[in-house]
Amino acid sequence: MRGKEILKWLFVLGFIGGISGVLLLGGVFAYFSTQVPDFRSLADYRPSLITKVYSSNGEILGEYARERRVYLPITDIPQDLINAFLAAEDTSFYEHHGYDMKGILRAALVNVFTDRKQGASTITQQVAKTFLLSNERTYKRKIKELILARRIEDAFSKNEILELYLNQIYLGNGAYGVGAAALAYFGKSVDELTVGERAMLAGLPKAPSSYNPVYRPAVARQRRDIVVRRMETEGFITKEQADEAVASDLVLRLTPMANGEKAPFFAEHVRRELLDRYGENALYEGGLATLTTLDMELQRHAEKAVQTGLRSYDRRHGWRGPVGRLTALTLDWQNRIKDEAEKYRHLQDFAVPAAVLEVSDAAATIGLENGTRAQIPLAGMTWARKYIDATTMGDRVRKASDVLQAGDIVFVQRMDKNEGFEKVPDREKKYSLEQLPAVQGALVAIDVATGAVKAMVGGFDSSSDFNRAVQAKRQVGSAFKPFVYAAALEQGYTPASIILDAPVVLRSGDLDDAWKPQNYSAKVYGPSTMRLGLEKSRNLMTIRLAQDIGIRKIIDFASRFGFDRADMHPNLATALGASSLSLLDLTAGYRVFANGGVYSKPYLIERIQDATGQVIWQHHPVCSSCTGLDATPTQSPPSAEEEGERLVTPEIAYQMTDMLRGVVLRGTGMRARAVGRPVGGKTGTTNDYIDAWFEGYSPTLATGVWVGFDQPQPMGNSETGSRAALPIWVEFMQNALKNRPKADFTIPEGVTFARIDAVTGKPPTANTTQTLLEVFIKGTEPTTGSLATGRVLGKRGSDGNTEEPANLLSQGIY
Incomplete structure (x- = not known):
């Protein structure tokens, strides 16, 4: 009897304890349920999106954002990519109702009885934490997370929860959401990713820094392979697909946000205009799409012309000396040149830095960023007379040592990339001495x-x-x-x-x-x-x-x-x-x-669209014959100046x-x-x-x-x-x-042409030796005089310009 009594009391005590625990747990949940944020705000989710500025032919000129994110509706995210995240983060996502009790108990046992820390957060819990809670590691926050997860599951469909999660989650390298991450790491859209690439992205939410493939490629590959095997276990991919993915190299094609490398001055002017018009929040979070007037082909011609012209001016005024000196020539020139090359990467089409290693009378030997050596022959530096002032230069360059010495850090360019070296043998292997112009344009x-x-x-x-x-x-x-x-x-x-x-x-x-x-x-x-x-x-x-x-x-x-x-x-x-x-x-x-x-007024912006694609501002062409944009309602009507004055x-x-x-x-x-x-x-x-x-x-x-x-x-x-x-x-x-049709200026009906004496401006006389076909407003032209017998100025050539006798162009008499 004594044993039965003990068991009876143990049962009673256990029952009372269980009931008390349930009541206590219920009380705790009831207490915290009044302190959680309103989950209904998720229905009004407006993610921070990238504002993009485009050239007239669709090239991205600039991207501006606080968070790099490309928002994708769930219907635009491939199921294979969704499956990769389910395998990595929440295999029972479609079965649980916000939280996975088995997973919680399993994680609790692991945390109590081992040195390892294991989490059990479902995707829904991660949504609750990411959107509505802080990152503090406390039981209070965890309880609130469970409460919110249950409420979110009651209010939103599984696809809606996935859409929130896959667009908001931080995946490292400045990328938020799977759309931005696919671009940032692989330069691809989400539907172009391979099995291995999908697995790599899915492995990042757990620890984006620890598994970052840019800085820790070996660890990232291990994590990728774990996710691949989980995908195989869950039946999302075949063994053959898994084996192929695990065997593949981790190849990145890092694609940073466009920060104005193309047409930097134009893009910055547009950015400031958007900032003035809409403010910081709209610019850096609103996901505006701005179509500009810029023609990238003309822009490239413009940049090249300015650089060529300033280079020509700079060379006319001499050599200002090296940009630096090496302190330990034989030891650190490669690292120094790598640092310089990174600093001037945006100028690599114009010139690249190099270290002068040896100098003879006929040439200088240089070291380049990739560790190779090359030569600057004397022909590539004869322009480099010493700069004294804007009107004075030093003596003519007769040998390479007149200009350079070992240890100099200079700028160079391959001879075949510049004009003037066509007769230099093997010019594609040789370099010319360059310098960055001090003058501007x-x-x-x-x-x-x-x-x-x-x-x-x-x-x-x-x-x-x-x-x-x-x-x-x-x-x-x-x-x-x-x-x-x-x-x-x-x-x-x-x-x-x-x-x-x-x-x-x-x-x-x-x-x-x-x-x-x-x-x-x-x-x-x-x-x-x-x-x-x-x-x-x-x-x-x-x-x-x-x-x-x-x-x-x-x-x-x-x-x-x-x-x-x-x-x-x-x-x-x-x-x-x-x-x-x-x-x-x-x-x-x-x-x-x-x-x-x-x-x-000159303008740079053709059209601005909000994140939904709605046109919110549009420029109205000033000429009736211009082909404009679709007649979409705009935020602002055309102003008087846009109509042309x-x-x-x-x-x-x-x-x-x-x-x-x-x-x-x-x-x-x-x-x-x-x-x-x-x-x-x-x-x-x-x-x-x-x-x-x-x-x-x-x-x-x-x-x-x-x-x-x-x-x-x-x-x-x-x-x-x-x-x-x-x-x-x-x-x-x-x-x-070059590729535009030849056209002449349109002659208005109100003008007429009359031949005049080029010197006196009067009608020609018998003594006139040079005449000119002059343009007058009708009624103001000369009406008397006789045609001259001398040279005639004003004959139209085949190119539309006026042809003049060559010897008259230098006489100063017209």
């Missing part, structure tokens, strides 16, 4: 018809965020003169009007302060046509013209072109380009002449175009004839050769180029717009127009 290209910015270069490279095409305001020099001449046309002048080219003295009350402007040649030429004054960029004629019109009227006129009135001071120096303008604004002003007198008549715009074509044919812009298309343009050079400009356009593309130092300083004698900026413009326009 910028280029902007705008579609004439729409105002869309098609290319933008804000500097030699992206090492600085300062966008010289937009943020810099520099004196424009003679590139401003077309606006003075256009104002004169509006006041009734014609291209044939005579203006006196003679000395001008402007006094401010003190004779010592008298301003005596001069022509670039320091000569005077007497009475000349207004056309000739623009073609030859005559300062004295421009001053007299501005005196007659009035500088305030000129400022009023120029401000209509989008120039800030505050940048134009009411003195005659403004007529010669003393005002400071941005390259983008000046190019947009020139575009007006090409566009028949109509102005619209007529600034001058089509007739005046065409007269200016014809005069600017004359600048190319006979004046300071003659190098632009190399484009081989109808183009007009104007050079600009400021005092002491501090700034060099060329602004010009074809019937379809308006392009501006600026060259100068960030801290204004002389660039050297003769570094004019024609020499420093125009070659960049020519190289770009040649490539930009």
